[in-house]
Amino acid sequence: MRDMVVEATVRALTRAETTLPNWVLRRIEEAAARENRPLARHHLLFMLENVLIAGEDRLPLCQDTGLPIFHVQIGRDLKLNFSLAEAVAEGVKIATKKIPLRPNAVHPQTRKNSGDNTGPGMPDIIMDYVNGQVLRISVFPKGAGSENMSLVGMLNPADDPFDFIVKNVAERAANACPPLFLGIGIGGSFDMSARMAKHALLNMDGRPEDREEQDLLDRINALGIGPMGLGGDTTALGLRIEKASCHTASLPVAINFQCWANRKATEVIL
Numbered sequence: 001m002r003d004m005v006v007e008a009t010v011r012a013l014t015r016a017e018t019t020l021p022n023w024v025l026r027r028i029e030e031a032a033a034r035e036n037r038p039l040a041r042h043h044l045l046f047m048l049e050n051v052l053i054a055g056e057d058r059l060p061l062c063q064d065t066g067l068p069i070f071h072v073q074i075g076r077d078l079k080l081n082f083s084l085a086e087a088v089a090e091g092v093k094i095a096t097k098k099i100p101l102r103p104n105a106v107h108p109q110t111r112k113n114s115g116d117n118t119g120p121g122m123p124d125i126i127m128d129y130v131n132g133q134v135l136r137i138s139v140f141p142k143g144a145g146s147e148n149m150s151l152v153g154m155l156n157p158a159d160d161p162f163d164f165i166v167k168n169v170a171e172r173a174a175n176a177c178p179p180l181f182l183g184i185g186i187g188g189s190f191d192m193s194a195r196m197a198k199h200a201l202l203n204m205d206g207r208p209e210d211r212e213e214q215d216l217l218d219r220i221n222a223l224g225i226g227p228m229g230l231g232g233d234t235t236a237l238g239l240r241i242e243k244a245s246c247h248t249a250s251l252p253v254a255i256n257f258q259c260w261a262n263r264k265a266t267e268v269i270l
Helices: 002-018 022-034 038-057 084-098 161-175 190-202 211-221
Strands: 067-075 124-130 135-142 151-155 180-187 236-244 251-258 265-268
Touching: 002 084, 002 135, 002 265, 022 038, 022 236, 067 084, 084 124, 124 190, 135 190, 151 161, 151 190, 161 180, 161 211, 161 251, 180 190, 190 236, 190 251, 211 236
Parallel strands: 067 124, 180 236
Antiparallel strands: 067 135, 135 265, 151 251, 180 251
């Protein structure tokens, strides 16, 4: 099974880097159809053309191939006789040369490049345990342009978290290759809010936003920042909110930015 995990990692990375999920493409197409500003509409159409060319030539659709972040769903009844993390890392090394991917993983202080997108703490693997004998591996390449705009705020309990979100999106969106996808974590602790924000992005699947999410999305799109920050009707293409109880004296809020190239691919092994 170890070889299956390695091969699935390579396949998932290849798909994620060279194509976009169908629901992401639909959201870009819908945004282009309703866009009132010609320049913004052209940028949205250029994005769709970019994805088409990348898919035909099996090339990465963005020069920033990101850090490979993995979401693994593993069954509680599944017994593995090998290191899952090591198998995924081997797949990343192979994919880096095969696709190819830009080697982005560097030491945080020396900035020495690992050369293969692995190294201490890499790849980042988020584990979710489910019932049965299940093994699903999703890869979520995360570019620095959007990740650098992400943040956690420790608000006062009386503060409005949605005002905080809109204010920070207004200040940061243009630098994150909009139109954006946003994962929001509200509550929990300092680090839990960030994990919820990432998890919210990972779990986006194209389902419609609920009423609260749609209201926030409408407020963000009313900012008029638009594609590539050059003005337009669509600043964000989607968002998801996750919440958890928090301490009575605090209100953590995390925003995880994702650019228009919301890349993700899943391989089901079991």
